[in-house]
Amino acid sequence: MTDLETADPQALRTAMTEQLVGEGIIRSTQVEAAFRTVPRHAFAPEATPEQAYNPHDIVATKRNEQGVIISSVSAPAIQAIMLEQAEVQPGMRLGEVGSGGYNAALMAELVGPHGSVVTVDIDPDVTTRARELLDAAGYGRVEVILADGEHGLPDREAVDRWIVTAGAWDIPPAWTDQLAENGRLVVPLRVRGLTRSIAFDRDGDRLVSRSAEVCGFVTMQGEGEYNERLLLIRGKEIGLRFDDGWPADPDALNGVFDTDRVERWTGVTVAPMEPIKGMQMWLASALDGFCLMSVDPDLDTGLVAPQNKRANITLLDGDSLAYLAIRRTDAGAEFGVHGYGPNAEAVANVLVRELQTWDRDYRQAEPVVYAYPASTPEADLPKGRVITKRHRRIVISWPQPGQVSNSTAIEKEN
Structure with a gap:
């Protein structure tokens, strides 16, 4: 019998973490330590421990009248991917859109006692649940706010990292206005129907991608909702x-x-x-x-x-x-x-x-994805496919043939 077939949460957590390390999804010792520490099953009481610690499965926590999942605890694999993309350091200020609870607890482990984590969600059922589960698991220092994530964090100083855990069609101004000058936004952004978890670094009033990974999320609610x-x-x-x-x-x-x-x-x-x-x-x-x-x-x-x-x-x-x-x-x-x-x-x-x-x-290349204010004239944009959204003009810019690294493309464009 394997660890994933037992009911011991500690053994299940260890097996899950080691599988994610073995698959190359968890790459850093900091993220590995957080996954070994936070009791995921405590944030997924709707599931059995075996289900909670499945590395590639979500735990649905709320459905709408049609039975469609509108809130969930994301799969550990995608949470690990996004936290690795964020490159969180101890002492940072972090903001999260989408309040499942578990991801905020992982973030709290990464920033340590001298950092801060604030998570915001539009659904009072979700924030109430997150608050109760965070407190019960010993993460009372995580602040939970009921608000529309489209508008960021009410009356808060700039954050070093934004991590968005809901599928976004656009990037609202608040997410950059409240991002430190050298900060990073990690967001599951939908572009032409394809969703990628993109790690954007702030560069003045534009955002420049550093990595992009395939992912899937429940969609944003509130003002940021956009249906295909x-x-x-x-x-x-x-x-x-x-x-x-x-x-x-x-x-x-x-x-x-x-x-x-x-x-x-x-x-x-x-x-x-x-x-x-x-x-x-x-x-x-x-x-x-x-x-x-x-x-x-x-x-x-x-x-x-x-x-x-x-x-x-x-x-x-x-x-x-x-x-x-x-x-x-x-x-x-x-x-x-x-x-x-x-x-x-x-x-x-x-x-x-x-x-x-x-x-x-x-075949061996990845594009650089830029996000400019929607008012940016076409002449001021880099070459590439331009997708104009409500708040942003997204540009998908590929390197010249033979230049296969993102860093090469960025240096050439700059």
């Missing part, structure tokens, strides 16, 4: 999800899947378990008609065969579309493209070309 739009096709079997770029004529896609399928294979292959987050972000930044396809598992007729039936990369152009497909090979898998509609071949060829461009020039 869904275009349903073939009844409700297939949906196209748009963060931006809603089609000018959605009805043009009526009957698109009644046309013959065009199939193209790219020669771009991936090994088992090879990360492809850079590919997704490249396509999101390179394609004007980028959206995500989802297939309802209860209505799935097998008509389409996307690489990912929950959120699959798709290119839309008027009355035609093409989506990412995959087939198994001896070495792993090869990416392909399926196209539908009157101009299926042309749309499919565009998606094939950008997949091959990523493979040739950017």
Whole structure:
């Protein structure tokens, strides 16, 4: 019997931490010590200890009327990733948006007795729960505030680190106004439907990314809430999800899947378990008609065969579309493209070309993501895909082919 199959919380906590270290998710001795110390099960009374200490699972704590999770204790793996991104030092002042309790306790361990942690949440059920659990676990020094995280921390001095534990579509002014001049914001930011935990360093009135990791979070509530739009096709079997770029004529896609399928294979292959987050972000930044396809598992007729039936990369152009497909090979898998509609071949060829461009020039690269005030003129922005949001203009900027490090790209741009 393994430690994860026992009911001893200490053994479960040790096993969880050692697994995260072994997977390379926990990298620093400080974060490792915090995970070995904080009793996660005490912050997840809704779950069994075994569930609480599963390294890659959330613990749902609240659902809405439709049964959708609106508050949770995030998976230990993503909490570790974000804390490593934050590079917290003893004595720092930390602010958190989203008050599960456990993450704030980890933050309190990292800053030590001379630092401070303030956590804010819009939901009184969440803040009441967090306050009670923090006190019971011995973390009374963590301050819990009931407020809309969109506006930061009421009447507080600047923080050295912001850690946002809810999916954000935008970066409101308060998060930078209340960030120390050399501070860092770690936020699960949604860009063109893709969510990445991005560690932004403040550089005057702009933010510059230092790292980005794939993640998923419940979405922000309150003024910062922003919902993607869904275009349903073939009844409700297939949906196209748009963060931006809603089609000018959605009805043009009526009957698109009644046309013959065009199939193209790219020669771009991936090994088992090879990360492809850079590919997704490249396509999101390179394609004007980028959206995500989802297939309802209860209505799935097998008509389409996307690489990912929950959120699959798709290119839309008027009355035609093409989506990412995959087939198994001896070495792993090869990416392909399926196209539908009157101009299926042309749309499919565009998606094939950008997949091959990523493979040739950017396979080992990651973009720098900038966040500028929304009022910044286009001429003052770096080169890249510009996504204008309510408060910020996000720029996804890739290095020149052959320059594969973020630091090289930043130094060149500056």
